[in-house]
Amino acid sequence: MxxxxxxxxxxxxxxxxxxxxxxxxxxxxxxxxxxxxxxxxxxxxxxxxxxxxxxxxxxxxxxxxxxxxxxxxxxxxxxxxxxxxxxxxxxxxxxxxxxxxxxxxxxxxxxxxxxxxxxxxxxxxxxxxxxxxxxxxxxxxxxxxxxxxxxxxxxxxxxxxxxxxxxxxxxxxxxxxxxxxxxxxxxxxxKLQNQEGSRTTRATESKTAQEGYLEVTQVIGHDSNAVKESVNLQIPKVETSECNTLSGRRLLQAENEIKIVSDMDTVEHVLANELVYPRKSSIDQSPKEEGTTKSFPQEISRSATRFSVCSSIKNLFDVRLFxxxxxxxxxxxxxxxxxxxxxxxxxxxxxxxxxxxxxxxxxxxxxxxxxxxxxxxxxxxxxxxxxxxxxxxxxxxxxxxxxxxxxxxxxxxxxxxxxxxxxxxxxxxxxxxxxxxxxxxxxxxxxxxxxxxxxxxxxxxxxxxxxxxxxxxxxxxxxxxxxxxxxxxxxxxxxxxxxxxxxxxxxxxxxxxx
Missing domain, CATH: 1.20.1250.20 (MFS general substrate transporter like domains)
Structure with a gap:
């Protein structure tokens, strides 16, 4: 039988x-x-x-x-x-x-x-x-x-x-x-069904979402329209029917995170923009102390690096949920x-x-x-x-x-x-x-x-x-x-x-x- x-x-x-x-x-x-x-x-x-x-x-x-x-x-x-x-x-x-x-x-x-x-x-x-x-x-x-x-x-x-x-x-x-x-x-x-009818595994889409998120966080300070275009290219859209799965919820979470990151009006991202891409006039007009071996741009670069590392760790382990x-x-x-x-x-x-x-x-x-x-x-x-x-x-x-x-x-x-x-x-x-x-x-x-x-x-x-x-x-x-x-x-x-x-x-x- x-x-x-x-x-x-x-x-x-x-x-x-x-x-x-x-x-x-x-x-x-x-x-x-x-x-x-x-x-x-x-x-x-x-x-x-x-x-x-x-x-x-x-x-x-x-x-x-x-x-x-x-x-x-x-x-x-x-x-x-x-x-x-x-x-x-x-x-x-x-x-x-x-x-x-x-x-x-x-x-x-x-x-x-x-x-x-x-x-x-x-x-x-x-x-x-x-x-x-x-x-x-x-x-x-x-x-x-x-x-x-x-x-x-x-x-x-x-x-x-x-x-x-x-x-x-x-x-x-x-x-x-x-x-x-x-x-x-x-x-x-x-497996998840996307808009075109093709199916991809949860691991693949989750990885794509994470890569898109990291790429956007690395270009803070660029034009916000460019950021949004990058988001649209990297993050797959989540159907309503997919929100009941862990995969769909993770992709939805990634989309929400990108919306927050691309909002250039927040104080945190404006400060980051100033640290990573300082205005030329602010550097030219800053006084240099005698006997100082470290330049002002180097200090800014190190501060930006620390900021980037902390942000990456927080996002990687989703600490913000607390x-x-x-x-x-x-x-x-x-x-x-x-x-x-x-x-x-x-x-x-x-x-x-x-x-x-x-x-x-x-x-x-x-x-x-x-x-x-x-x-x-x-x-x-x-x-x-x-x-x-x-x-x-x-x-x-x-x-x-x-x-x-x-x-x-x-x-x-x-x-x-x-x-x-x-x-x-x-x-x-x-x-x-x-x-x-x-x-x-x-x-x-x-x-x-x-x-x-x-x-x-x-x-x-x-x-x-x-x-x-x-x-x-x-x-x-x-x-x-x-x-x-x-x-x-x-x-x-x-x-x-x-x-x-x-x-x-x-x-x-x-x-x-x-």
Missing amino acids: SLTGCRIPRRWLVLAVAFGGVFLELGTMKSFGLFINDMTRDLQTTTAILGLAFGLSNGFSSILAIANIPLMKIFSARQLIIVGAVVASLGLMFSALSNSGEHFVWTMGIAGIGLSIVVFPAHTTATLDYFPDNFEKAVSVILTGGGLGMMLLPLLVEQLHEEYGWRGAMVILGALNLNYIVVGALMKPV AENPSFMFPFFFEFLFGITYTCWIIYVIPNAVAKGYTTAEGAFLATAGGAANIVGRLMIGFISSRDFVPVEMLSCILSLTAATAFFCNSFASSFWSLVVLAFMNGFASGAKIVMGSLLAKKSLPLEIVSNGMCYQFFSLGVGNPVGGALMGLLYDRTETFILAFKVAALVELISAVLILFPILIRWCNSKSR
């Missing part, structure tokens, strides 16, 4: 492989907690060093996500994911050869660098390009893979650990992560605080059980319970938020309070089943908050720059990960218990719960002033 009539649409395949990629990423990270005791003994290092290494492996994948803003203007998501998969896998495999804590930190850092160009391109391409009509639900489904990975993969890795030791298990984990290559292979660039959308600062810092507590829960839930007198197998069961709740949280929150019953900021506040309660109650929980309940609570809250990072970016930013906002959310989460890993490990080394560490995590969650309510307060004040 022929299967040609039963072909699955590509976007569903993309959804499936993106789900699998997140499964591997977080399942691998969750499994690291199984190795901590053996690693501290074999590598003769501290828990804080190992916490830093594990935090870097996950943190770099998010911190360096900011590099994807310029990279995705040059390379396709497919190219980035495949290269990153190879680098990440090699980093995990080489970690098995470590003979000290410092070597282990370096190898895990390499793995994190590879993941940095895997996780973000896969996430944004699968959601914004393939599911622009069901963004919230697609984010929930894809990120549910992380919860499933945290629940199932540690059970497999525990068996590998008993059979081959932590070094052999790390090699096998590195081999498993080569499956990211399959994820990248299916990330075919979405100035144009100041309310985005609250979700940005909320994500940083979540990164601190997220690492605390995901890495130290098994060692916390061992510190309370339970076996690693029982600790793995706690991780499984938390992973199951993580799946429920990731899957439910997208569907709930898509109904607009409650503002996403209020949902985030409730989730932070739930996590704070679980962290605080750990200090006096002693029975195994009470730890299971707390793991379930924290797992649910953490899973839902992972999805909320993307939803908060979409809520705070215009549609055409949501992808860049998501990138900064990844970055903020990544900065918090190694901070949380090192801080909680340091507190454990000082006290030999996780009680104080989890209380600190509860305090951080309380602060984030208050912080994320400010956008709602600002919107309420603005509505009253009108």
